Amino acid sequence: QVQLVESGGGLVQAGGSLRLSCAASGRTFSRYGMGWFRQAPGKEREFVAAISWSGGSTYYRDSVKGRFTISRDNAKNTVVLQMNSLKSEDTAVYYCAAGPSPVVTAREGGYDYWGQGTQVTVSS
Numbered sequence: 694q695v696q697l698v699e700s701g702g703g704l705v706q707a708g709g710s711l712r713l714s715c716a717a718s719g720r721t722f723s724r725y726g727m728g729w730f731r732q733a734p735g736k737e738r739e740f741v742a743a744i745s746w747s748g749g750s751t752y753y754r755d756s757v758k759g760r761f762t763i764s765r766d767n768a769k770n771t772v773v774l775q776m777n778s779l780k781s782e783d784t785a786v787y788y789c790a791a792g793p794s795p796v797v798t799a800r801e802g803g804y805d806y807w808g809q810g811t812q813v814t815v816s817s
Contacts, residue, residue, distance in 0.1 A: 694717045697789045702811030705779055709815075713774040715789030715808060722813040723747075723767040726794045729774045731785035731796055731813075739786070740799040742774060752797040758781075781817040786810040 696718040705711050713729070726745055732738040742753045742763040751763050761777075765772040790804035798804075804814060 695722070695725060695791045696793060697772070697806055697808035698809045699784050699789045699811040700811045701789065702787060704814045704816065707781055707815055707817045709779050711779065711813060712776045713776065713787055713789075713813070714812060715772045715774075717770045717772070717791060719770070722770040722791075723791070725766055725791040725806075726803070727763075727772040728790045728792070728798070728799060729763060729772075730788045730790060730801065731780075731783075732788070732810075733785040736785075738801065740801075741787070743797040743799060744796050745797050747795045750797050752799060754799070756812060760787075761816065776813070779813075781815050784813060786817045 697798045700718045701713040729741040730745040744763045762775040788810045789808040791806040792804035
């Protein structure tokens with residue numbers, strides 16, 4: 694069982710930055726692949742970024758490549774999404790997710806545990 698709690702969301706102007714954190718409970722955090730997803734109003738939830746167990750592999754959706762960076766600290770049971778050069782289209786509720794796959798995956802089905810989400814609003 695893994696519990697996930699996101700933090701760091703808020704309101705930022707276009708071009709600004711935010712740092713989302715996800716704190717995970719459980720002693721087996723290092724055995725979970727981690728991902729970030731987002732859901733904008735009226736839209737389906739979509740994949741944003743993923744990181745492998747060790748942090749050695751990462752994967753991003755095309756629209757955030759070069760702007761967002763996912764990282765993890767297994768000693769602290771945390772995963773971070775650093776978001777730079779934010780755009781209005783990045784506005785959404787961002788969710789942290791954990792899954793058993795040792796490789797990065799963009800599939801929602803690859804994740805068993807989800808956080809409650811944190812709101813990110815980018816004003817233009």
